[in-house]
Amino acid sequence: MLDKTYQPQNFEGQIYRSWEDARAFAAERGDREGARPFAIVIPPPNVTGSLHMGHALNNTLQDVLVRFERMRGRDVLWQPGTDHAGIATQMVVERQLMERQEPNRRAMGRDKFIKRIWQWKEESGNTIVGQLKRLGCSCDWSRLRFTMDEGLSRAVRKVFVDLYRAGLIYKDKRLVNWDPELLTAISDLEVEQKETKGHLWHLRYPIEGKTFNPEDPSTYIVVATTRPETMLGDTGVAVHPDDERYKHLVGKNVILPIVGRRIPIVADEYSDPEKGSGAVKITPAHDFNDFEVGKRHGLPMINVLSQDARLLLHPNPDFTQGVELTPQLHATILEMNGVFRFAARKIIVERLEHEGLLEKIEPHVHAIPHGDRSGAVIEPFLTDQWYVDAATLAKPAIDAVKRGRTTFVPKTWENTYFHWMENIQSWCISRQLWWGHQIPAWYGPDGQVFVAEDEAAANAAAKEHYGKDEKLKRDEDVLDTWFSSALWPFSTLGWPDQTPELARYYPTDVLVTGFDIIFFWVARMMMMGMHFMEEVPFRDVYIHALVRDEKGQKMSKSKGNVIDPLELIDTYGADALRFTLAAMAAQGRDIKLSGARVEGYRNFATKLWNAARFAQMNDCVPRADFDPASAHITVNRWIAGEAERTTAAVTEALEAFRFNEAAGAIYHFLWHIYCDWYLELIKPVLMGDDETARAETRAMAAFVLDRALQLLHPFMPFVTEELWAKRAPDDEKRDSLLMLSAWPTHSDLQNAQADAEIDWLIRLVTEVRSVRAEMNVPAAAKVPLVVAGANDTTKTRVAAHDETIKRLARIETIDFADAPPTGSVQMVLDEATLALPLQGVIDIGAESERLKREIDKVGSEIAQIDAKLANEKFVSRAPEHVVEEQRERKTQAQAVAAKLEQALKRLEAAL
C-alpha cells in the first residue's frame, strides 16, 4: 500500500538510481535503432559551481523536452558537461589561497598553481552533477565532458590554428579593455557600463608662444575631461573644424601643463562643440576615441599607466620621449611615479589649481566601464592581444538565422541577435590568466610567431623558417573561456574526429538557454558551427527568462534574496520545484518565484498521490487487454475523451515550447477533472454491485491515471515513476519504467453524447450545491429534489445518474412533476426546472430575492445581445455564424428568463 502522505524524500533518490541502473538515459539504446535522433547539449555550468535557480530552470526545461521526446520514441542524447570557466575558477582558487594564508599564485608559480586548480576541480567538480541529478536531469552521464578534457582541448587548438591560417585570428597591438585588478584583457562583453556621478574638470592648456595669464583667455585653451590624470599622456587637443571659436588655433601648439610637452591643436569632427568646452584633450593610449583621433592625425601614443593602474612615468621611454627633462619635471616624476590612478587624479588637479590652470569643476554623470568579474574600473590599455575576426564569421551565422535554418523562440530575440551580429567588433580572445587553454603560439628569438597544434609542429615550422633548430617560447596567455564554449555542440560529439555521434546528433535539435548569454555563447556557437561544420549547431534556440525573487528583484548574494533550489527540493521535493518552474515559464517573461507557489505544486503532487491511493484501494489496476474505446458507461466514455483532449493539449504545447500551457493542461485535468469529478462520479459504480460496470470502471480509472502519469512525467518525473511502479494493490512492482513508456497518442475516444450528458450532470450538481449554500441549507441535510418539466432526455439522464446526483448533491429522493411544488427553491437547468421543496425550512423572502437577482443577470445578458442584434451593421457585416450564435444565446437566455419568471410567480403565490 502507498503511504498515507506524499513524501518525496522517501523515494526520489531511489527512483533516480533505478533509472541509472536501467541505463535509461543513454543515447542510442539498443531498442531505439532506426529512431529519429533528438539532441540537446547542456549549457555547461561552471565545473566548480553549485546549482542556483537559473540552472534549475534551465535544466528543468531541457529535461521536460528530453523526457517528452524520449517517450515519443526519439533517440535522445542530452549531452552533459561542465565548463572550466577561466576567470571565475581562477579567482575562487586564488581567494582560497588567500584565506588559507598560502603563497599567492605568483609566488607559487604557474605549474603548481594550475595543478592546484585541477585538484580543486577534482574535489568539487562533481557537486553540480550531483545536484542536477537531484533535480532529476536525465542526461547521458556516461558522456560527461569538460571543456579542458584532452579531446575538447584538441578541438580548441585545431580551431585556433585553422582560423589563424585563414586569417580570421590575428595578433594586434591596440587598446583593449584592461582589468587592472585581474591584470588581464577582457572582451567588450565582459565590460559593464555603470552610470556614475563624477566631475567634469575644465583645464587650461597654455598656448605656445603666449605668456599664460589666467585673466586672459587668449593665452590658453580650455579642455574638459572626466579623467584629469590621463593628461600626462595627452598628445593633442582636438576642436571641431567648423567651430568658429577655435578655428584660429588649429595648427598651433599648446604646452601640456606639468609635463611641458608641446602638443598640436588639430581639427577633427570627433570634437563636439556642444560638449564640455568644445575642445577635447587627446590621449590616444588611454581612450578608445582618442586612439582613433590620434591615428588620424599621427599623434604619438604615450602610455602613462602600469598594468595595475599606477602612474608609470619612469622608467618609461614613451613618456620621457620628446619631453625636456627639466628639474621641475624630474621632481614631478619622483613625486607621482607609482601613484594609483585615482590618487594621481587628486594630485594633478591640485597642482593645476595651484597654477591657475583649473578653470572650473562641474558635476557630471557618465557611464564608467567596470569589469563584470572584478568590479574594477576598466582601463583602456595599449597591449598586444589575439583577436578573432568576428565580423567575417558573423556573416554566415546571420544568414543562417535569416534563412530560418535556426529559429529563436520567442522569435523576438532574433532582432537582438541580428542587431548585435551586424555591429559585431573583433573579439579579443587572449587572457593574461593561467587557468584555461594556453594559446598554441610559439615565438622565436626574433619574435617570429609560429602557430601550431603542438610544440613539435611549431618546432618543425621554426626549423624550416630559420634553417636550424631554435628554442621557442610559448605564448603565456590563455583563451577566453567562451572560445571553447563556442565549440561545445561539436567538440562534445568528438570533433575534429568524424565520430558516429557527430554524424548522428549534429546539428542538435534545440538549445535551451537564458537571454543573458545570447551574445557570449549562442552567437559564437552559431559562428563556429557555421564555419567548422558548415551547418547550424541547433535548429531551435529556446530563450528563457531570468528567475527573480518574488518581488521581481534579481537574485544576488549581496542582496541576500537568493532562493536555493536545493533547499526547496529538500522541503517540497524536486517535482514541486520543477513543476513550478515549468508552469511559470511563459515565453518572454521573467519568473518571479515564491515559496508559496512551490508549496502549491507540492500539494498538487499530494493530490495525485492520493488519487493513486484511491485507485489502489479500489482495485483500479491497469489491464493490458483493456480497450478504452470499448467502454459503455457514459462517465467512462467521457473521461476517456477528456484524457484524449488533454493529451493533445499537452503534446501541442510542448511541441511549441509552451511549457506553462502544457503544465497548466495536465494540472487542470488531473485535479479538476479527474479528481474533482471523475473519481467522485465513479464512487457509486465502484460501490455498486454491477460487476461488469465495476470492472470497466476500474480499468478506465487505471487507464486514465496511467495516461495522466505519462503526461505529467516530463514535469514531475519522480512521483509519477513511483506511482507507476507501485500502483498494483499487492505492491507488486511494474517492471517497465514509466520514463521509457510510449507517449500517449491520439485515438478516437471522443464521444459528444457522453460529453453533453456529463456536462449536464456537472451543471446540475453544481447548481444544486450553489443554491443550497446560498439558501443556508445545512451541508449535512439531505433534501428531496423535484424535477419539473423534464423532457425524455433529462428523464433518462436523471434515472441513469440517480445515485450520483443523490450522493454529490446531498439529495434524499428524486421525483418528476409537471410543476415545482409551492414554496420551493427553484433552479433552471436547460428545459427543466429543478426544485428543492423546502417550504417552511427556507426563507421565502430570501429565495425571492435570489430569483430576482438571477432574473436581473439574465436580463442584462439579453439586453447586451439585443444591443448587438439591433445594430444593423453587426447583422450585415459580422460572419453569419457569429450572428447566429448571438441569436442562439438570446433564445436560450430568454427561455431561462421565462422559467425564472414563472418560478418567481409560483413563489410569490405561495406567500
Place this chain on the structure above:
RNA sequence: GGGCGGUUAGCUCAGUUGGUAGAGCGCCACGUUUACACCGUGGAUGUCGGCAGUUCGAGCCUGUCACCGCCCACCA
C-alpha cells in the same frame, strides 16, 4: 542616443489567427462524503495603464502619451 519587453482580480501571472474576461495563491462562509485538511463545497473581487484610431465588434490590431524593467552604444 537606439532597441526590446511590461502595465489584466488583493498578490503572482495566463489569455496563439479580434467574437460572452481566466488560473494559482490569498480572502470570506460552510464542512456532509470509500483517496486527499498538503482537503472538500460554495462565494466575493476587474472602466484589461491613459487617450485617440481601425472595425459590426478591441485585453488582443494601429498611433500616441505615461510609468516600470532590461539590452545595446566610445562620447570629453
